[in-house]
Amino acid sequence: METKDEVLTPGQRIRPPGSDQIVSDLLKKLYGLKVIEVTELNAYDDRNYHVHTRKGHVIDAQNEMLIFLNQRGIKCPLPVRNISGAYYSLEKWTVDGSTESYAVRLLVYRPGELLHRVPITGELFRNVGKFTGKLDNILMGFSHPAYDDHKTLWMLISVPKLRQFTYAVENTIERELAHQVILAFERDVLQVTSQLEHGLIHGDLNEQNIVMCLDGKSIAAVIDFGDCHRTCLIFELAIALCYMILQAGDLTMGKYVIEGYQDVRKLTELEKKVLKIAVCARLCQSLVMGAYSYLNDPQNEYLLITQKSGWAMLKNLWPISQEEVLRNWGLMD
Secondary structure: OOOOOOOOOOOOOOOOOOOHHHHHHHHHHHHOOOEEEEEEEOOOOOOEEEEEEOOOOHHHHHHHHHHHHHHOOOOOOOEEOOOOOOOOEEEEEEEOOEEEEEEEOEEOOOOOEEHHHOOOOHHHHHHHHHHHHHHHHHHOOOOOHHHOOOOOOOOHHHHHHHHHOHHHOOOHHHHHHHHHHHHHHHHHOHHHHHHOOEEEEOOOOOOOOEEEOOOOOOEEEEOOOOOOEEEEHHHHHHHHHHHHHHHHOOHHHHHHHHHHHHHHOOOOHHHHHHHHHHHHHHHHHHHHHHHHHHHHOOOOHHHHOOHHHHHHHHHHHOOOOHHHHHHHOOOOO
16 A cells, blocks of 8 residues: 555555455454455455444343343343453353354342242232233333344244144144144234234243242242344233243133233234134143253253143143133133
């Protein structure tokens, strides 16, 4: 490159070296960005590139969401900055000759008793419903580009992919039931998702992720935001409802969750219509993936927690008519 005191001489190289790989390496090193596509632009004696990068790491999105919620009165784990001032770092480990990067972060602990250890009451379930609606209402004010196209197998919209894993369900009757639920979810729910209200949801409000106060009635905190995503808001209620009726062992107890939720956010007629199938789909999702995971990790007894009670609940709920279910849940006169 010329300076004010230098004149270009024949044969002198003035353009810097460049390649797609060099650009990718520099962006990762200097800005922490992962490149999707690199296109070199026209230039005379320098190098210019148009790059497409990933919209942001989902860990960044989670951390920002946790801070956002804490600032608005929702108690949840709060990320702590490391000595470099960042909320997480990517650390490399080599295991069996393979090196992978893992996100490492420190979160503030939220004390309390997990919901699955406290007595089940109608008041407790109403509070769960209210909290679910309140959480989603607050999240309507949060956005992050990493959630624009974030997809995982545990999202309800991924239910059709369960067909790849149903072979892990040994009981043929249960396996057939799973296929019935998947088909109905595709036909009656996925076809109308564009007509349902969307927003960010927690995605896994279960008895292990809700922390209770010492009174066993009010909610102290919510944990585990690893399944957060943008989807239909009714799916949040369906997921919470699924785990609460499992915890109670009584599907009629779901009416208290719904009552509390509707104190905060009223359901539309279409949301009421898809609720039963969405609850069954979540049950099916948990049962099929639990069976698959146990098949690959038979030492992990935790994976069997919902198997026995879950199949019993699904077999009980699935044959009941839409009208009767809605009546049991207080959604019909």
